[in-house]
Amino acid sequence: MKGSILASDNAAIAAGEWHPAGSSRSVEARLIERAGEIAAVPVGGEKPLAGAGLSWVEISGRVGSIPRRVTFPDGSIFETWDNDGVDRYLAMRGKGGAGLVHWLEQFRLRLIVIVLLAFVLGGAVYRWGVPLLVEVAIATTPPIVPQLMAKGTLEALDQTTFSPTKLPDDRRKDIADGFARIAAQSPRGAGAYTLNFRDGGLIGPNAFALPDGTLVITDQLVTMAGGDTEMVVGVLAHEIGHVELEHSLRQFYRAAGMTGLIMLIAGDVGSAVEDVLVQGGGLLALSYSRSAEAEADRRSVELMAKAGYDPTAIARFFALLEEKLGDKSNTNILSTHPGTPQRKKDIIDYSRIISGQSDPDLQ
Amino acid sequence: MSFAESARPAGQAGGFHRIVFTGKASEYFGIWIVNVLLTIVTLGIYSAWAKVRRNRYFFGNTVLLGRSFEYHAKGLQILIGRLIVLGGFVVLNIIAALVPILVLLPTLVVLIALPWLVAKGLRFSARVTSYRNVRFDFVGGAGGAFKAFILGSLLAVITIGILTPLASRWVARYVGSNLRYGGKAFETDPKLGPLYKSWLLSFLIALVGLGIIALLVLMNLSLILPMIETPGLLTPEQQIPLIFSAVIGYIVLFATFGIAGLFYKAGVRNVTWSATTFDGQHQLMSDVSRTRYTWIAISNVIVTILTLGLMRPWAAVRMARYTWEHTGITFTGDVGELFNRIEAQGSAVGSEFMDFEGFDFGF
Structure with missing residues (x-):
């Protein structure tokens, strides 16, 4: 056996202290190898306090230069600050010394x-x-998840805020026909979307899409549009864009992923830096929200163009917003939506690009 | 037995002994960066083992009477605990997302489960910590945790911080008086007088912060009022100073409340530790300077951010060194005698393998 050749009698490994099992009482001791066994021997004595074959003792892994502990089968332990002594011994016995992780950490x-x-x-x-x-x-994600989410959300809104639509039937039919025309252009097909009219109550003029393809438009928005059906269809095309690109699920998962990442490294960066990261993550989420809006705007332009409508119809909606609500705000890092003037310009530019004209910014 | 005579910790008379922290920034840097790298490579799974190495390093370098503390948790144990908590949380959130009526369910369950998780987490932290081969233990239950952490924080929030010292007292008594070492109890009873003395300064700092914010609002009142009356009236040029003020106000809020919190934390630490005894006769002590503590914490964050995290190991070691070296204990009688008598008591031994971490609470 290799051990018996290398080890002279009583080869010293390290000096330290020995504890009986579960006791804080300690004895100044030496760790030695004797006759193929590893043993703790009191200073100035020969009778071992504890001993066992190397494979029966547990030696704690090295971390920096904190004390190593050697646990004997009887539960007693030997503790030493002499990491190098222990590592030399382990390397000599072919146990890899201090290990790969410690090697990397130096x-x-x-x-x-x-x-x-x-x-x-x-x-x-x-x-x-x-x-x-x-x-x-x-x-x-199974399709049932967005369906259940949407069903629950709409039910909750119906119970709390919405009331049935008060729009005349022919007005609704106009809009529904236009909606069917653009929905047919979506790769998911017209059957993937259902349009709902509601009196928005407190929510006011608005339109939104739920992840399963349920679209809701409020009476107040239709009224605000006056007789401009094409413009309302443009807004609905924007909402179809949100559904196609799965923005709500994507934002939910992204937020969850970023939170998870921050939490996992939290212990290693400290709580204050973690707070800063969380705040930064919030700002980033807003920037994703803005880019999602811009994507949906572009999708509206494409769908409207394909269906033979004016591709910039949605820009008229933004012009109306500016006029009626006085929304002239610019984009800033704290907004969920891009600034309205910017959106209008981007839509007109994009419609020029897809209709074969060159990008006006490059001229 | 033959070792009975030599069984005594070397050269330690009774009296006052300070804790020494022997960790080094350069040494911890290696451990830290390898932790970060392996956590990234394993998409977070390694973070449990990273935590073990980090805690082993810090505990192992916290030295009292020439002997260090030890951290015994295993990576797998921590991983399983985290998976249980995470799994429960994800399931709750899925239920809440699918059934919007139950949107408050996760909050409710967390509030009910939190005291239990806190108690379990404290017990875990205590049981994986040892000094001189004897484990700590924690005997507090969920009821006490509810009073100390939930009721206490609630009272503090409701009274806009005025009852915070009472909450701190409850926390200190719950954590301190339920702690055991070798079957002997710690006893903590900080008086409200000193806690309020330390709180007053922080309260004044927070008031100054609020004063600055009130001033900012006042200065921009001519812009804010029309914005509330008719939203969207402001031109982009007018919005710029407003956004600028909002950002400044946010930073002021963050900074003053941060400073107030740090001052208070250091004050509470001093009061609590100095009101703690072990086994009814050995007196613990903390004498951190509040100004110095706050300065170290704040400069740590700034340096960490400026160096993209690379100075975090230095910051962590710097803070640990400062706080531990301002912590000590006065032993009554002979220390050797004391530690010769301390034995591990039943439940704290080994049973931590059946524990999971619950919530992370470092000592």
Whole structure:
């Protein structure tokens, strides 16, 4: 056996203190190897306090230079600050010394590689890992989930805020016909969407889409539009865009993913920095919300163009918003929606691009 | 037995002993960056093992009478605990998302389960901590945790902070008086007088912060009033100073309440530790300077952010060193004698393997 050749009698490993099982009483002791066994021997004595074959004792892994503990089968322990002594012994016995993780952790020049790797991989997880997980989550979400979510939300709104529509039947039919025309252009087909009219109550002029394709438009919005059905259809096309691009699920999963990421590294960055990250994450979520609105605007332009409508109809809606509500606010980092003037310009620019004219900004 | 005579911790008479912190920023840097890297690579799974290495490093470098504390939790144990808590939370949130009527269900369940989780978390933290081969234990139940953490915070919030010292007292008594070491009890009873003395300064700092914010609102009143009456009236140019003021106000709020909180935290630490005895005769002590503590905490955050997190290990070690080196204990009688008598008591031994972490509470 290898051990018996290397070990002279009583090969000293380290000096430290020995404790009986479960006791704070300690005895100054030495850890030695004797006849293939590892044993704790009192200073100035020969009779071992505890001993066992190497495979029967548990030696704690190395972390920095904190004391190592050797646990014997009888529950007694030997504790030593002499990490190098223990590692030398473990290496000699072919047990890998202090281990790979401790090797990586040492304050050497090679740590720069680990720092760079951590930054690059951290950036990669943020840039690609989280979006990938979001896509996987969306793909594996059974259709019943958005359906139940939508059903519950609409029921709750009906009970609390909405009341049945008071629009005349022919007005509703006009809008429903226009809606059917653009819904037919969506890859999901007209059957994937249902349009609901409601009196918005406190919510006022608004239109929104639930993740299962349920669209709601309020009487107040239709009234605000006056006789401009095309414009209302443009707004509905924007909502279809939200459904097609699965914005609500995507935002939910993204928020969950970012929160998870921050929580996992929380212990390693400290609570104050964690707070700062959470605030930053909130600002980022707003920026995603703005880009989702812009995406839905572009989708409206495309659907309207395909259905033979004026692709910039939704821009008229924004002009109306500016006029009626005086909404001239610019985009800032605290807003969920892009500024209205900016949206109007982007829509007109985009409709020029898809209708074959070149980008006006490049002229 | 032969070791009975030599069984005594070396050179430790009774009297006052300070804790020494032996951790080094350079050494912890390696442990920290490898923790971060492996956590990223394993998409968070390694964070449980990272926590073990981090705590082993900090506990192992916290030294009293030449012997360090030890952290015994295993990565798998922590991972399982986290998965249980996370799983419960996800299930609750899915239910709430699907059935909007139950939107308050997660909050309700968390409020009911929280005291239990806190008590369990404290017991776990105590049982995985040892000093001189004897584990700590925690015997507090869910009822006490409810009073200390939920009722206390509620009272503090309702009274806009005026009853915070009472809440702090409840927390200190709950945590301190339920702590055991080798079957012997700690006893904590901070008086309200000193707690209020420490609270007053923080309250004044918070008032100053609120005063600055009130001033900001007053200065912009000519812009804010028309905005409330007719939203959207302001031109983008007029909005800029408003947004600027909002950002400043936010930072002032964050900073003053942060400083007030840190001052208070340091004050409470001093009062609580200094009102704690072990086994009815050994007196604990804390004498951190509130100004110094606050300065260290704030400069730590700033340095950490400016170095993109790279100085976090330095910051963590700096804070641990400052607080631990301003902590001590006065032993009555012979220390060697004391520790010769302390034995682990039943329940604290081994049973932590059946515990899960619940909520993370460091000591």
